[in-house]
Structures are given as structure tokens and as C-alpha cells.
């Protein structure tokens with residue numbers, strides 16, 4: 214048990230029961246299960262409970278009970294959640310209740326200060342800033358955004374000349390794989406050397422066993438072989454981050470965990486500061502997060518963790534349902550409690566949810582089945598949960614909209630009315646959850662068609678509207694001439710309506726351009742046999758230079774020419790400064806520099822036709838990093854082309870890099886414009 218917070222109340226036992234506090238603040242009375250958690254001894258505690266069972270509510274009530282009974286002052290409470298939204302929700306409930314308590318008890322001196330409610334990541338960031346120097350981490354290290362991470366690794370990948378035998382990925386996939394591997398290693402606190410050594414031991418172990426290697430093991434070995442090939446890139450990424458004095462989110466969590474693990478004095482300081490710790494969604498904590506929390510608060514400190522093994526969504530990054538099972542061992546013999554009343558769902562929904570989660574429980578998830586609270590709203594539109602499997606998104610949207618209209622009419626007892634005739638107070642609120650944002654417009658349209666007012670929530674809403682998506686695709690095509698997928702969307706969209714025959718002709722043209730370029734490239738020692746990414750993705754070039762008109766329908770050709778001209782005009786504006794760039798930096802010393810990616814003159818095209826993708830001029834506004842990258846690109850050696858049959862032939866992606874890197878360069882380059890200098 215911890216040293217109690219000053220007052221006589223705490224030493225003499227709790228002054229207020231959970232029920233008394235609830236009635237004092239006019240809150241819902243807690244259930245017996247909730248009351249037991251709220252007033253549990255001030256020791257490690259694990260609450261395993263399902264969705265909507267009142268976990269957040271109970272945690273807020275526990276903070277209130279601890280403060281009211283003098284076990285902790287508000288500022289000695291730390292609550293950690295995964296998302297800012299959840300942190301905001303918990304903080305709001307705790308602060309509102311503490312405010313009510315102050316007004317009721319009139320004891321402001323005891324309740325001064327604010328609890329700290331933060332995300333796991335922001336708490337880790339604070340640990341690194343405040344204590345990182347103990348482990349040699351600069352507190353001023355810059356945090357890389359997802360986009361910056363991607364740009365750094367993409368550039369490394371495209372300039373990489375190491376052995377990539379057996380890595381049959383496109384460059385962008387290699388970039389994703391390197392980022393994922395770097396992230397996984399940070400989550401698991403594993404270094405590149407440790408991973409290489411572990412893989413070596415694993416291989417030796419498998420090979421030392423007699424008999425045939427099972428197919429599944431062979432697959433695992435092959436995957437690990439690929440992983441080993443990526444390790445030099447992960448190392449290069451680490452070096453690059455050090456050069457930039459930067460780190461990503463994974464590094465930040467790993468640094469916090471290492472500081473806490475290797476420097477016990479940090480735990481002493483944090484335990485002194487926070488007498489009570491609440492951990493939300495504990496089932497989703499990664500290995501690095503568990504190490505951080507266990508190192509800081511793992512010696513019997515009153516940590517209350519809540520979690521639901523059936524809601525574990527981060528298995529891929531090291532979280533597992535076993536995290537909940539290990540809690541008592543990690544935090545010093547925790548009591549375990551549960552909540553079984555659902556305040557959010559009706560019995561029919563819970564019946565389905567309980568049935569669906571039965572296999573998870575059978576596999577060891579120790580979470581109790583939920584039963585509906587008596588106060589859950591009366592049923593609307595029948596007692597059954599319906600499930601439909603429909604052929605198209607449009608059918609699905611229509612079905613959802615019809616079901617909702619039916620529910621409205623049943624709720625209002627107006628079977629023949631139109632939705633807009635249902636009085637507002639009789640309209641039940643309804644929510645539609647979708648798997649993909651792209652489904653939203655169709656569902657929204659179907660509901661509006663039937664007169665049901667709709668509000669689309671979520672940040673992605675605007676980006677998914679077709680008009681905005683067209684603008685985004687246009688920007689992509691301008692910045693990345695290999696982005697054939699975006700161009701295809703625009704060509705087949707409502708504006709240009711290019712038909713299949715003309716698309717095939719354009720595709721043939723792109724092949725001809727690629728073939729002509731191969732013809733002009735330095736002659737390899739042996740013929741190349743593997744198609745590369747550029748071969749597949751030069752539709753944008755073909756649009757700029759569509760070749761002879763008779764290959765297309767007259768109308769199609771005219772539209773393609775018109776659109777090609779429009780894109781060329783827009784492309785000339787690519788090097789204009791971005792208004793958000795906050796300082797001007799002198800660009801590297803060079804005369805006007807052109808990215809050498811103009812398509813070669815090809816048979817059938819007017820002599821000298823070429824497309825200039827991006828022009829950069831001295832004096833342009835650029836960040837120092839962008840300037841450095843541009844300079845390093847110019848001085849980097851030209852990659853070699855691959856020869857078929859050579860013993861250690863570079864794989865597809867490696868050669869694709871050599872061909873596709875010039876056109877994609879502007880993407881990395883222009884992406885830097887919008888960033889403020891470091």
C-alpha cells in the first residue's frame with residue numbers, strides 16, 4: 214500500500230462510499246461491480262471488461278473517490294490512453310466531477326491542481342525530454358512526421374545499390390517494408406545487430422535438425438532472408454535520423470522505455486510525482502510501452518489498468534491478449550475485477566456480440582459476457598439484428614437507407630409517412646459505421662435521396678469527396694509522373710471520359726516510349742528480361758506525347774491532347790514557392806537544373822518533343838534539407854542496369870529504381886517545400 218495522501222481521512226479509512234459520492238454529485242448510482250472497483254484498495258488493480266461496460270465512467274469515479282477520501286490530490290493522478298480523443302474524454306469526466314466535488318465540499322485547498330491525462334505517446338515524449346539526457350538522448354531531437362519518414366527512407370531505397378536478391382518488391386513497397394521493420398524493431402526494443410544475430414541463430418538451429426524442412430518453416434526462413442536484406446536500409450535510416458538529430462514515433466517510445474529501464478531514478482521521480490496511475494486499453498500496449506510502464510510503476514505502485522482482450526487491435530505491433538494476463542506479474546500481484554453490464558447496447562446486439570466473441574473466450578480471452586442494463590432504450594424497429602450480404606456498394610447503400618427509414622417510421626408509429634414528416638423529437642438518432650471511407654458518399658446520397666438528413670463525421674470526409682479526390686490525383690500526376698493509377702482515375706472520370714479502346718492505345722504508346730528509352734540507354738552486357746516499374750507506369754508520359762492520331766478515336770485523341778496540354782501548363786508551375794515555406798534558403802550552386810527524365814524522341818512523334826517534369830533554379834526557395842538532398846542526388850553515381858543471368862543479378866526493384874528515380878525525384882523534392890526548416 215502506498216504512503217497515503219496527508220489527510221486523516223485516508224488513514225482512518227475512506228470517508229465517502231462510491232454511492233455517497235454519486236448521490237452527492239447527482240450521478241448514476243454505480244452497480245455493485247463498479248462500486249467494488251471504485252473503492253478497491255489503493256494497490257495494483259486490473260479491470261477486464263467489454264465494450265460499453267462503463268470502464269471510463271468507473272475510472273473517473275475512482276479518481277473522484279481517491280481524491281475525496283484523501284488518497285491523492287488531483288495533480289498526483291496520471292491517466293494514460295491511446296488516443297487524444299479518449300484522453301480528452303477521460304480528462305473531461307474527471308475534471309467535471311472534481312469541479313462538482315469542490316463546489317459540494319467547498320474544500321478548494323485539498324482539490325487544487327489538475328490531473329495529468331495524456332496519450333501513451335505524449336507521456337513517453339515527456340519522459341524523453343525530461344530524462345533522455347541520462348541515456349544520451351538530446352531533448353531537442355526533432356520528431357519526424359509520417360511523410361518525412363517516408364521521404365527519407367524512399368530516398369535511401371532509391372539510391373541503394375546493395376544486394377537485393379530475392380527482394381521482389383517495387384521500390385515503394387521496399388520503402389514501406391523498411392519503415393515497418395524499423396517500427397517493429399522500435400516497438401520490440403530490438404537493435405539491428407540483435408535481429409541479425411537472432412536470425413543467424415535461428416537459421417543455424419533449423420539447419421542443425423535432421424530431416425526435411427516443413428513448408429511453413431521454409432516460408433518463414435525465406436521471409437527472414439528478405440528481412441536481413443532490408444537491415445542495411447534500416448541501419449542507413451538510423452544514421453540519417455542521427456544526422457538530422459531526428460527521431461520517429463517508434464524511436465520516441467523506445468527511448469522512453471530504455472531511459473526508464475536503465476535509469477531507476479526516473480521511476481522514483483515519477484512515482485513520487487504520480488501517486489495513482491490509470492492505464493486505458495491496456496490490452497493494446499506494445500512491448501516498449503509495457504517496459505516503460507513496468508519500469509516506472511511496477512513495484513506495487515497503485516496502477517489500475519483497464520482492458521478488453523476482445524478489443525485488441527494492435528497484435529501486429531507486439532500487443533497481445535497475453536499482455537493482460539501478464540499484468541499481475543509485471544505490476545506486483547494485482548487484484549482482477551470485471552464489469553458485466555453494458556450501458557450502450559440492446560440485448561439483441563449483445564446476443565450477437567457475445568456469440569461472435571465466443572471463440573475468443575474459448576481461446577483464452579478472460580472477458581465476461583455482457584448483459585444489457587435495464588435503462589438501455591426501448592427497442593426500435595423489431596427485435597432482430599439483420600445481416601445482409603449484397604452484391605454492390607450501391608445495393609448496400611440502398612439497403613442501409615431503407616432500413617433506417619423503416620426504423621424511423623416504426624419509432625414514430627407513422628408507417629405511411631415520409632421521413633421528413635416524422636417530428637424531430639420522434640426521430641431516433643442513428644449511426645452508420647463503414648469499413649472504407651469510400652463507401653460514405655454512396656450511403657450519404659442514398660439517405661439524402663430518401664429525405665433523411667445526414668451528417669458525415671470524420672476528418673477524411675472531405676478528402677474522399679470525388680471532386681477533392683480528383684484535385685489530389687491531379688497533384689499526384691503533376692508531382693509524380695509514374696503515378697499511372699491517379700492518371701487512370703482522371704482519364705476515366707466524369708470530365709475526360711476516355712473509353713477502353715483509347716486507353717489501350719495510350720497504354721501501347723507508353724510501352725513504345727519505354728521501349729524507345731531502353732533502346733537509347735547504355736547497352737547492357739546482356740539483354741534485360743525483367744520489366745521494370747517505369748515500363749508499367751509511363752502513362753503520364755504517353756499523355757504528354759500520345760503519338761499518331763489514327764491510333765485513337767477522333768474524340769478520344771482530342772480529349773487526350775487537351776488534357777495533356779492542361780497538365781503541361783500546370784506542370785510549369787510546380788517550381789513556384791509554396792506559401793507555407795517560412796524562410797528562404799539559397800539553393801545549391803548550379804545553373805538551372807533539369808531532372809533528366811524527359812522521354813526520348815520516339816518513332817512517330819514530332820522531333821524534339823520532350824516533357825519537362827520539374828525545373829529547379831538557383832535562388833528558388835528550398836529547405837536546407839531539400840537542397841542537401843538535391844545536391845547529393847546530383848553527385849550520386851548512376852545505378853547500373855541489371856544483366857539477366859549474372860550470378861548475383863539485381864532484382865526487379867533495383868533496376869526499376871534506376872529508371873524510375875528521376876521522375877519520382879520531384880515528389881520527394883516538392884514534398885519538402887511545405888515543411889518548415891528544421
Ligand SMILES: Nc1ncnc2c1ncn2[C@@H]1O[C@H](COP(=O)(O)OP(=O)(O)OP(=O)(O)O)[C@@H](O)[C@H]1O
Nearest residue numbers: 241242243244263264265266267268269270271556
Ligand atoms: N452505473 C451507471 N449507470 C448509468 N449509466 C452508466 C453507468 N455506468 C456507465 N454508464 C454509462 O454507460 C455509457 C458507457 O460508459 P463508458 O463510456 O464509460 O464505457 P466504456 O466501457 O469506457 O466504453 P468503451 O468500451 O467504448 O471504451 C456512458 O454513457 C456512461 O455514462
